Amino acid sequence: MQVTVLPAIIKGTVTANPSKSAMQRAVAAALLAKGTSIIRNPGLSNDCLAALEVAENLGAEIKREDNHFEITSKGVQPLSHEINCGESGLGIRMFTPIAALSAQPITIVGHGSLTTRPMHFFEEVLPQLQVKCTTDNGKLPLHIQGPLQPKDITIDGSLSSQFLTGLLMAYGAAAADVTITVKDLKSKPYIALTLQLMAHFGIKVTETSFEQFRFGKQQAYKPTDYTVEGDWSGAAFLLVAAAVAGKAEVQHLNTASAQSDKAILEALEKAGATILPGVFTINIQRNGLQPFEIDATDCPDLFPPLVALAANCNGTTKIKGVSRLAHKESDRGLTLQEEFGKMGIRIDLEGDIMLVHGGTGIKGATVHSHNDHRIAMACAVAALTADGPVVIENAEAINKSYPEFYDHLQLLGGKITVDVQ
Numbered sequence: 001m002q003v004t005v006l007p008a009i010i011k012g013t014v015t016a017n018p019s020k021s022a023m024q025r026a027v028a029a030a031l032l033a034k035g036t037s038i039i040r041n042p043g044l045s046n047d048c049l050a051a052l053e054v055a056e057n058l059g060a061e062i063k064r065e066d067n068h069f070e071i072t073s074k075g076v077q078p079l080s081h082e083i084n085c086g087e088s089g090l091g092i093r094m095f096t097p098i099a100a101l102s103a104q105p106i107t108i109v110g111h112g113s114l115t116t117r118p119m120h121f122f123e124e125v126l127p128q129l130q131v132k133c134t135t136d137n138g139k140l141p142l143h144i145q146g147p148l149q150p151k152d153i154t155i156d157g158s159l160s161s162q163f164l165t166g167l168l169m170a171y172g173a174a175a176a177d178v179t180i181t182v183k184d185l186k187s188k189p190y191i192a193l194t195l196q197l198m199a200h201f202g203i204k205v206t207e208t209s210f211e212q213f214r215f216g217k218q219q220a221y222k223p224t225d226y227t228v229e230g231d232w233s234g235a236a237f238l239l240v241a242a243a244v245a246g247k248a249e250v251q252h253l254n255t256a257s258a259q260s261d262k263a264i265l266e267a268l269e270k271a272g273a274t275i276l277p278g279v280f281t282i283n284i285q286r287n288g289l290q291p292f293e294i295d296a297t298d299c300p301d302l303f304p305p306l307v308a309l310a311a312n313c314n315g316t317t318k319i320k321g322v323s324r325l326a327h328k329e330s331d332r333g334l335t336l337q338e339e340f341g342k343m344g345i346r347i348d349l350e351g352d353i354m355l356v357h358g359g360t361g362i363k364g365a366t367v368h369s370h371n372d373h374r375i376a377m378a379c380a381v382a383a384l385t386a387d388g389p390v391v392i393e394n395a396e397a398i399n400k401s402y403p404e405f406y407d408h409l410q411l412l413g414g415k416i417t418v419d420v421q
């Protein structure tokens, strides 16, 4: 699919899409909880749909109602010898330890970018928990056979927090009197989100400095009613769109959320946008934009919208944390450099630092998403202030996290044409 985005003025109100990070965790917790859980305001992105399918294959019964899902579970009881996590990094890293709670041998597969993302962590860690595990040289497919037996363990958190999320969720169902110790944890707020979600489903973990996670006496997930919060990661693109090309109100965004990507507000403030935060609504307006400095090590998904913002700031913006981008849907540091380069924006990568030279004018161009949803969305936002149309190839990549994105941009005044080809 090819999408053409014309320069436009942004104005209007839109409701943030549901957070896929919250939704995927809730689906996993509902699978682990014996009984019926309700998930309201569910996400329907590809990653969320993949999580629902995995939960079904691991034994949950899922009923879709008007604006909620009813998930009934007897705990992990796989119906299939294979589970497919689609393209979701979180999905595979969270559901693998959960699937390993069962004694059944299971093959775990995925497609697209997921087949190139690193999984060697499991080969190193799961055998310590009595789970047999093989990979194809650290890549998919994974073959596992549990049952996972929690014990005191020390893991490396420097590559991704997602492995820890998976272990925490699985330990929640089976651990008693054990501690997970993690060294050099990155993306810490995602772990805060995991713990918050687990607490909502009745599982208490005592966390110390995001280094130690202590499980006391044996606990059980309790079925519950959960409402998925608005997605700061997707909304970041809309907020930047308003900051560079007009004004907007984005609703259903909780400023007290544990989501890491609410840090977009810090960047927008530093850049000089006018922001009026309510408790669940953000109003944002364009103002003279200045370059800024920010450390995005713990909120790596913000790089693409930050680059779209920085391209509109008069001078060089410095963003730290580029090394976190190498193993996302694409190698995002390089992808941003290449695609924004086509639009006339120079990006230098210096070790862990990205320098975006903004204010030089964004040019209309044909760009490619590299099958990376956040690259497609960043290019669409950059197009709003370009000197001509920006054509985005492989634009359907947005479906991974935010299928409503082009519609939402249009609601805010974006001029978009879609060519399905």
Ligand SMILES: O=C(O)C1=C[C@@H](OP(=O)(O)O)[C@@H](O)[C@H](O)C1
Residues within 6 Å of the ligand: 020, 021, 022, 090, 159, 160, 161, 162, 165, 186, 187, 190, 300, 301, 324
């Ligand atoms: O737990 C999550 O929901 C996520 C964690 C982050 O990954 P890392 O921990 O690998 O940075 C983030 O990039 C990803 O999009 C979603």
Ligand SMILES: C=C(OP(=O)(O)O)C(=O)O
Residues within 6 Å of the ligand: 087, 088, 089, 090, 091, 301, 328, 329, 374, 401
């Ligand atoms: C990297 C992402 O997700 P995941 O790692 O879950 O595939 C993302 O949403 O940008």
